[in-house]
Amino acid sequence: MIQAWSEAYGFLANILIGREREIYHQHQIAPNGWAGFxxxxxxxxxxxxxxxxxxxxxxxxxxxxxxxxxxxxxxxxxxxxxxxxxxxxxxxxxxxxxxxxxxxxxxxxxxxxxxxxxxxxxxxxxxxxxxxxxxxGPPCGEFFLDLTEKHQRPLVLISGGVGITPTMSMLLSALEVTPDREIYFIHAALNGRTHAFKNTLRDLAASRKNLKVHTRYSEATDGDRATNGFDSEGFVDGPLIESLIPSRDADYYFCGPKPFMVNIYHQLLEWGIPATQVHLEFFGPRQGLQKPATCPV
Ligand SMILES: Cc1cc2nc3c(=O)[nH]c(=O)nc-3n(C[C@H](O)[C@H](O)[C@H](O)COP(=O)(O)OP(=O)(O)OC[C@H]3O[C@@H](n4cnc5c(N)ncnc54)[C@H](O)[C@@H]3O)c2cc1C
Missing domain, CATH: 2.40.30.10 (Translation factors)
Incomplete structure (x- = not known):
């Protein structure tokens, strides 16, 4: 029995080592690429x-x-x-x-x-x-917008706080490569002090007919309210998303803090959005996105 387990572990370890070598090699041979640091x-x-x-x-x-x-x-x-x-x-x-x-x-x-x-x-x-x-280290990661797939479905990019970083790259790329695709960029920030890329997003929304940007602050200040620098107050949730997009049938990419991710992920599951249309990045371990069990196990 122990012999069988040790053979199985050895087999799996060899697959992982092989995959790591392959990725290392791909980084090395990519144009302008390198391996390591x-x-x-x-x-x-x-x-x-x-x-x-x-x-x-x-x-x-x-x-x-x-x-x-x-x-x-x-x-x-x-x-x-x-x-x-x-x-x-x-x-x-x-x-x-x-x-x-x-x-x-x-x-x-x-x-x-x-x-x-x-x-x-x-x-x-x-x-x-x-x-x-x-x-x-060279660029990597499985959370990306594949610009070779020319979907007709709207693209919905949803971010909370610093989770805006990958969705910003997706937005800038999609506007360039798929200039007619409908894009909804929904961002949650605490308030105007923590709201990143505010002017860039405002200018893009004003100049691109296919782009709608909605920013929701959870802790808006009186100054924010006086300057009208955001669209609504509260948390980004299912009802808000549904009120902004033409239909639930869209490609969703989202990234943000844990409670935000848990809510959006479970909302999309509840809507029955196919897994192929749901893409997410969490800046921590992915198993952290499970809803807490009602009874401790
Ligand atoms: C795929 C991916 C992409 C990412 N992209 C971005 C990005 O674009 N932008 C970005 O800002 N981040 C991003 N992150 C997160 C980033 O990698 C770091 O985790 C983040 O910057 C925090 O690192 P740190 O060294 O500053 O904090 P750490 O030193 O790792 O600490 C993490 C947190 O724990 C707290 N802490 C530390 N020690 C203790 C202690 N003893 N007791 C209690 N609390 C403690 C710190 O105050 C901090 O809030 C990404 C993560 C992943 C996995």
């Missing part, structure tokens, strides 16, 4: 909101950046305080085909007084400036 220079650093800052990264030794699919992410490897290194993933927030990768990072603060702030996000916000060098 490569040095990039911070070419621009721009505040998108009080908590989110974008970093424009260009290959340190020159040359172009590789193609990627909108929605994919890169991995940064940075020095850790104990003298080793630590890695974090960041979705690419600009469209492919630019001379840079753009990542947009939320500065994570400790959840309670006395708890430490997020290490890498604060290192990037406070310690990394234009001209500095960062170690970057």
């Amino acid at each position: 490569k040095k990039f220079r911070v070419a621009r650093k721009e505040m998108e909101s009080e908590v989110i800052t974008s970093f424009y990264l260009e290959p340190q030794e020159g040359g172009a950046v590789p193609a990627f699919m909108p929605g994919q992410y890169i991995t940064l490897r940075v020095p850790s305080p104990c003298g080793h290194t630590t890695m974090r993933n960041y979705s690419l927030s600009d469209k492919p085909g630019q001379p840079h990768f753009r990542i947009s990072v939320k500065r994570e603060t400790g959840p309670e007084a006395g708890t430490p702030d997020g290490f890498v996000s604060n290192f990037l916000h406070q310690g990394v400036n234009v001209g500095d060098s960062l170690e970057v």
Whole structure:
């Protein structure tokens, strides 16, 4: 019996190692690609909101950046305080085909007084400036908008907070590659202070007939209400989505904090949307999206 288990584990391990080698090889042979980590220079650093800052990264030794699919992410490897290194993933927030990768990072603060702030996000916000060098892994990830599939169905991009980063890349790419497709961009933010890409989205919505943008604030301030910088108040939920889109039959891509993801995921399941039309990225482990059991098991 033990012999059979050990053979099964060995078999599975070989499949995984083989797959890892294959991905490594694909990154290496891709035009402008590389395997492992490569040095990039911070070419621009721009505040998108009080908590989110974008970093424009260009290959340190020159040359172009590789193609990627909108929605994919890169991995940064940075020095850790104990003298080793630590890695974090960041979705690419600009469209492919630019001379840079753009990542947009939320500065994570400790959840309670006395708890430490997020290490890498604060290192990037406070310690990394234009001209500095960062170690970057090649773009990867299974959450992406496949622009070769020319669907007639509307595209619905839904984001909460910093979950806007992959949907922003999808939006910019879809507007370019499928300029006639109906696109609904629904974003949840706390308020105007944390609302990233506000002006870009406002300008796109004003200039593109096929794009509808709706922003809902859960903690709007009096200043937000006075300046009319958002569309509604509350949480992004099924009734809001349904009130904005022409029919439930759409391709949905969504990314955001856990309660937001759980609600939208279960709403789409309840509507009977086929799994092939539901795409999601969660910036934490995916099993965290299960609804809590009513009885502890
Ligand atoms: C596929 C993918 C794409 C992503 N894309 C983006 C993106 O585009 N933009 C983005 O901003 N993020 C993105 N993330 C999240 C990102 O990878 C990091 O997880 C995030 O930046 C936090 O990292 P950190 O090092 O700052 O925080 P960490 O140091 O990892 O801490 C995480 C949280 O725990 C808290 N914490 C730390 N130590 C303690 C403690 N002892 N007690 C209590 N609390 C503690 C911190 O305050 C922080 O809130 C993505 C993640 C994935 C998986």
